[in-house]
Amino acid sequence: MATIIYTHTDEAPLLATYSFLPIIQAYAAQAGVEVETRDISLAGRIISQFPERLTEEQRVADHLAELGELATKPEANIIKLPNVSASVPQLKAAIKELQEQGYDLPAYPESPQTDEEREIRARYDKTKGSAVNPVLREGNSDRRAPASVKGYAKAHPHRMGAWSEDSRTNVATMGKDDFFSNEKSVVIEADDTLRIEHVAADGTVTVLKESVPVLAGEVVDGTFMNVAALRRFLTEQIARAKADDVLFSAHLKATMMKVSDPIIFGHVVQAFFPTLFEQYGEQLAAAGISPNDGLGALMSAVADLPDGDAVKAAVEAGLADGPKLAMVDSDKGITNLHVPSDVIIDASMPAMIRTSGHMWGPDGEEADTLAVIPDSSYAGVYQTVIDDCRAHGAFDxxxxxxxxxxxxxxxxxxxxxSHDKTFEVPAAGTVRVVDGSGATLIEHTVEPGDIWRACQTKDAPIRDWVKLAVTRARATGAPAIFWLDEQRAHDANLIAKVREYLPEHDTDGLTIEIMAPAEATAYSLERIRRGEDTISVTGNVLRDYNTDLFPILELGTSAKMLSVVPLMNGGGLFETGAGGSAPKHVQQLVKENYLRWDSLGEFFALAASFEHLAGYADNARAQVLADTLDRATGTFLNEDKSPTRRVGGIDNRGSHFYLALYWAQELAAQTDDADLAERFTALATTLADAEDTIVGELNGVQGSPADIGGYYRPDAAKADAVMRPSQTLNDALATLA
Incomplete structure (x- = not known):
């Protein structure tokens, strides 16, 4: 039997899985397709690191490693839902919850002192940040809005905030002494093993990373952010925001960039509250309170300090003296600086642009904002969009x-x-990358506290990326623009490779160009306003940014995108959209038994997965499932059966019922497989006849608190009961068994 792996992840996508997966498994089984799960949730990843401390029943195998191995094989067919890319506060919260559930897990060592603590810290660090995606992504990304979604967005346009020529919203970025300006890049000539080391002013050599294996043709970069320059920049922008009477906000990605960005976030917190850290910094540090964890963690911990009241007063004075802070939740007093994982740049910046360039202020009102993006590598993309909206108004x-x-x-x-090659510099001196012969490839002069990082880009993925760009340009006829800046060291090396590999493909009649990111943004925006499509061909971070920025403007959300990863060895990875709003959805479910998560991304990924399986497994019925699911999703959109915004309407569970109904009807009506049609005829009739009863059972549970037994590790039986409250629907699905 052919197999699809459906990942067990976190938060709202996980809860939705309890409702949707039984439908998938019941329908797929009729085509001889088995749908299995693998646990790559944050809790599951944590548990897998400490099997020797747990009972047999508690243990979870290292499913992430298993899927990483599978992703290199041609039979791979993985549907990957959004997972938590854990910041340190999230990691600590998950550990605490698991300990309370009876898991004998060690505490997270903030400052490990012993070999045992260092070993525990190393295990936990494997689960932090973007621990999942680099393992599974053995291919490049093809992400686009399905025609049905784009058509629906045009027919039912979402709300866009109006823009004024007088808007004072802007982006602030360093432009010098940052990762962009300090970058050096080399192309490796032969397979080798590199070493990263720090050479102190007195000549003492400290190895930062002993072994960095590299392949011929690989691009290796090194760069650093000067922290003294960062602090000056932040102080200037705080003063600027106050002088301009706009909100101050910092936009980083402390989840994916799990080493560098929490450190930068901590500097933002310190710069905003200079008096607080001048007076109490040593006391806070001695108590294990790090600004990198955010203002929220600090405020929670100070109650145990002898000067706790004075520290709180210093925080209040800092808030009063500084500019108005952008808020995550003004009703609860949660600021932009409370939690490093609350304001993630690829979600927060598009949301701000969509909302008239506004964020929410402490008074609960929208206001113009100074968006602080310290590194200038991609900040110009957002400034270009803001300038365009200021000049031409909101997009339609x-x-x-x-x-x-x-x-x-x-x-x-x-x-x-770059995570395992990012370091906070311990002392003045140099950081250098040396090859196997001892020759220095990259070298930087650094000061204490500077943030130095290296990253790698192998040649085979670059070649595959160029091929995929040409393939999509040929399939669509749209221009393909490589967003590469010849002024950036890394990009200059990529430009040379793009120019080398493009002639390997038929590009006659295609528009394929190379532009710096800000220029490419302006080009794409000009075409957008004419209703024209433009393929952005980007590196990894811009991939993340652009696949939120443009979908949020076009569709209102990035969760409705089709995300296909053609794996380099022939398999398929199908991703289901962004999870940035997932935490709020879980909070709403627990409070009032209503899950607003939209599973449209799962529907698209599942159809693509069936189609892929039909090809490599020669399974005609899988293709029927794919085709009928596509048509059912179109009906789902036209009938507007996505979750409504509030209690009383259908939520995620109701949307799954309607998808199951429309899919069964399409399967019953199709003529390619009479036996399959017969199997679904009775189910389609049953679901249609019981529509009112099923919707009543699903909606009837709304309005009261729901117990799922845990946030990071829900109790499976409780979550199943909450997410499958319609016995009529459950019984109908069971008839397919």
Missing amino acids: PATMGSVPNVGLMAKAAEEYG
Whole structure:
């Protein structure tokens, strides 16, 4: 029996899985397709690291490693739902919950002192940040809005905030002494093993990373952010925001960039509260309170300090003295600086642009904002969009074009593969990358506290990326623009490779160009306003940014995108959209038994997965499932059966019922497989006749608290009961067994 792996992840996507997976498994079984799960949730990843401390019943195998191995094989067929890319506060919260559930897990060592603590810290660090994606992404990304979604967005345009020529919203970025300006890049001539080391002013050599295996043709970069310059920059922008009377906000990615960005976030917190850290910094540090964890963690911990009240007063004084802070939740007093994982740049910046360039202020009102993005590598993209909106007004979803993406990400390409090669510099001196012969390839002069990082981009993924870009340009006829800046060291090497590999393909009649990111943004925006499509061909981080920015403007959300990863060895990875709003959805479910998560991304990924399986497994019925699911999803959109916004309407569970109904009807009506049609005729009739009863059972549970037994590790029986409250629907699905 052919197999699809459906990943067990976190938060709202996980809860939705309890409702949707039984439908998938029941329908897929009729085509001889088995749908299995693998646990790559944050809790599951944590548990898998400590089997020797747990009972047999508690243990979870290292499913992530298993899927990483599978992703290199031609039979791979993996549907990957959004997972938590854990910041340190999230990791600690998950550990605490698991300990309370009876898992004998050690505490997270904030400052490990012993070999045992260092070993525990190393295990936990494997689960932090983007621990999942680099393992599974053995291919490059093809991400686009399905025609049905784009058509629906044009027919039912989402709300866009109006823009004014007088808007004072802007982006602030360093432009010098940052990762962009300090970058050096080399192309490796032969297979080798590199070493990263720090050479102190007195000549003492400290090895930062002993072994960095590289292949011939690989691009290796090294760069650093000067922290003294960062602090000056932040102080200037805080003063600027206050002088301009706009909100101050910092936009980073402390989840994916799990080493560098939490450190930068901590500097933002310190810069905003200079008096607090001048007076109490040593006391806070001695108590294990790190600004990198955010203002929220600090405020929670100070109650146990002798000067706790004085520290709180210093925080309040800092809030009063500084500019108004952008808020995550003004009703609860949660600021932009409370939690490093609350304000993630690829979600927060598009949301701000969509909302008239506004964020929410402490008074609960929208206001113009100074968006602080310290590194200048990609900040110009957002400034260009803001300038365009200021000049031409908001975009019109009913007429605007699309910007699909081809993203370079295979084998941990570029910055997202830098985590194990990112260091906070311990002392003045130099950081250098040396090859196997001892020759220095890259070298930087650094000061204490500077953030130095290296990253790798292998040649085979670059070649595959160029091929995928040409393939998509040929399939669509849209221009393909490589977003590469010849002024950036890394990009200059990629430009040379793009120019080398493009002649391997038939590009006659195609428009394929190379532009710096800000220029490519302006080009794409001009075409968008004419209703024209433009393929953005980008590196890994811009892939992440663009596949939120443009879909949020075009569709209102990035969760409705089709995300296909053609794996380099022939398999398929199908991703289901963004999970940035997942935490709020879980909170709403627990409070009022209503899950607003939209599973449309899962529907698209599942259809693509069936289609892929039909090809490599020669399974005609899988193709029927794919085709009928596509048509059912079109009906689902036209009938507007996505979750409504509030209690009383259908939620995620109701949307799954309607998808099951429309899919059964399509299967019953199709003529390619009479036996399959017969199997679904009775189910389609049953579901249609019981529609009112099923919707009543699903909606009837709303309005009261729901117990799922845990946030990071829900109790499976409780979650199943909450997410499958319609016995009529459950009984109908059971008839397929």
